[in-house]
Amino acid sequence: MKWCGTRRPVGALLALTAAGGLLISGCSAGSGGDTKARDSSYARGGPAPLPVPDRGSGGRHDGDRREGEQEDSLEVAPDPDYLSTFALDVDTASYGYARRTLAEGRLPDPSAVRPEEFVNSFRQDYERPAGDGFTVTVDGARTDEEDWSLVRVGLATRTAGPDGERPPAALTFVVDISGSMAEPGRLDLARDSLATMTDQLRDDDSVAVVTFSDEAETVLPMTRLGGNRGEVHDAVDSLEPTDSTNLGAGVETGYETAVEGLREGATNRVVLVSDALANTGETDADAILERIAESRREHGITLFGVGVGSDYGDALMERLADRGDGHTVYVSDEEDAREVFCEQLPRNIELTARDAKAQVAFDPETVAEFRLVGYDNRRVADEDFRDDGVDGGEVGPGHTVTALYAVRTRPGAAGHLATATVRWLDPDSRTPHEETGGLEAGDLARSVWGAHRGLTVTATAAYFADSLRSRDHRYGALPGAPAPGELSGRAGDLADRTEDADVRELARAIRAAERLE
Structure with missing residues (x-):
């Protein structure tokens, strides 16, 4: 199978998403592991200046949620709170797996x-910065429900440069070869993907292969x-399904192999390919x-998760990627794999x-309440x-990263x-930087269904x-949700x-x- 040839800075997958820019040479065309889930989805009350709001003396803020409590996207925060803060997320696996599930009836x-993964699955035409960092775009439109609008916060990084400009890569592929991976579209797709990738990598890139079933084994050191x-092709061709799924052993051995083959000045990644069952x-x-x-x-x-299979342990893979400072994608067929190899992989190497967060401050003079759509665990x-x-x-x-708010x-x-303010650390010096963008109430005049293409696509997703x-x-x-049966018509017109x-x-x-409801 062959698939592809504001404020100035302060301070001085879908197969194998983690392979990042590795395939740029053949295709011409991220996690808040320790983040505390402590911000509200709705807010109403008094003023809250940046950077630190006055919490007041009464009520319980979302930040006081106790360990193990269930998060609820409809929790209402007490006064005062007009801030919303979250870690950036570029995962798309939830949307890919939903499409696969629906196709199977x-x-x-x-x-x-996870709504943010639906929203972030679509290309946006936000302005790009010239260098590292972000641009911030804020826009919005009215919904069909009185006084409610959708406000979109769009963040964009620079476009990927030519393949020769990226650092070399040291990738450790941890491949699930358990019995469940024998299903078509699982291990066979992983083998073909790895083989194609091997032909597209540069000579100064490195690859290691670890397999796991009931035990883990390093098939190919770095x-x-x-x-x-x-030699790499021989290791990939040897992958065959065997027994049970000891995912923990696979991840642990994968990291040990990655550390042994660690390359200074290179991008070091562990890429987990599994149905996560x-x-x-x-x-x-x-x-x-914790063990690694x-x-x-x-x-x-960092850890990147690539989900495959009609039965898929979505929750485990998503949690692994979040805690491992990485991303997840889901791949169901060759078309998905082609898109990842030629378009998405260059963004993830x-x-x-690093440690990018966004904070949106709503003006209490114009906003009565708001809700962040998704990002529940971010x-x-x-x-x-x-x-x-x-x-x-x-x-x-x-x-590009998109966050959508319902605003009354x-x-x-x-x-x-x-x-909206985005804060990030320079990936090398770890110097903090910020960039901002704003929105006026008068910019909400249009209906969401007659707005800019990108905003309407975001709303539909x-x-x-x-x-x-x-x-x-x-x-x-x-x-402002369309009536049952209306959304598909809206989406068809948009297409x-x-x-x-x-x-x-x-x-x-x-x-x-809609047919299954």
């Missing part, structure tokens, strides 16, 4: 639907590709990653920002926004509505995700207007879901 489990591609050994994400904590923290080795306490010891997300070149404006609102998880009583309907194949696929998925 099943509705996805509401708990596996090997420089120049003059050794045949762990049934042997350690199966808890936190416990698995030193490798993660001292050596900066080189870092342009919330950060407002006072931790400028605490660079609190984990954020890792983001590479070519990425005050009657006759005029003037400033919101200011968010409404779709909201409808899929609204069967879970913990989640309420997003304001015709944009002539976008990805939007056309979204419309098909929405129709499939």
Whole structure:
């Protein structure tokens, strides 16, 4: 199979998403592990200046949530709170897996639907910065529900440069060869993907291969590709499904292999390819990653999860990637794999920002209440926004990150509505930087269905995700949601207007879901 040839700075997958910019040479065309989920989804009350809001004396803020309590996207924060803070996230696995599930005639489990991953699955045309860091775009439009609008915060990094400009890569592929991987579209797709990737890497890149079933084994130690591609191909071709799934052993051995083959000046990654259906050994994400904590923290080795299979342990893979400062994607077929290898992988090898967080400050003179759509496990306490010891997300070149808010404006609102600030650390010097963007209440004049293409696509994806998880009583309907059966028509019209194949696929998925409701 062959697939592809504001404020100035302060201070001085989908297969194998982690391979990042490795395939740029053949294709011409990130996690808040320790982040505390402590910000509210709705807010109403008095003023809250940046950077640290006055908490007041009464009520309990989301930041006081106790360990193990259930997060609830509809929790209302007491006064005062007009800030919303979260770690950036570029995962897309939830949307990919939902499409696969719907194509098989099943509705996805509401708990596996993460709206931010639906929204971030679509290309956006935000302005790009010239160097490392972000641009901030804030826009919005009115919904069909009185006084409610959707406000979009868009963050973009620079475009990926030519392949020769990236650092060399040292990749440790940890491949699940358990019995469940024998299903078509699992291990066979992983083998073909790895083989294609091997032909596209540069001679100064390195690859290691670890397999796991009931035990883990290093099939190929870290090997420089120049003059050794045949050896890598032999290791990949030898992958065959065997027994049970000891995912914990695979991750631990993968990190040990990555540390042994660590290359200074290179991008060191562990790439986990699995259906994440762990049934042997350690199966808890936190416990698995605690065993390799030193490798993660001292050596900066990050974990990228690539999900495959019709039965897929989404929750475990997503948690592993978050705790491992990485990303997840889901791949169901060759088309997905082609998109990842030629378009998405270049964004995930080189870092342009570490520990990136966003904070949106709403103006209490114009905003009555607001809700952040999704990012439920990426919330950060407002006072931790400028605490660079609190984990954020890792983001590479070519990425866009979108956050959507439902906002109820005050009657006759005029003037400033919101200011969005993104803060990140330089990937090498760890110097902090910030950039901001703002929005006025008068910019909300249009209907969301007649707005800029990108905003309408974002709204459609968010409404779709909201409808899929609204069967879970913990989640309420997003304001302005189309009536049952109407969303697919909206999506179809949007696909015709944009002539976008990805939007056309979204419309098909929405129709499939409406038939199953």
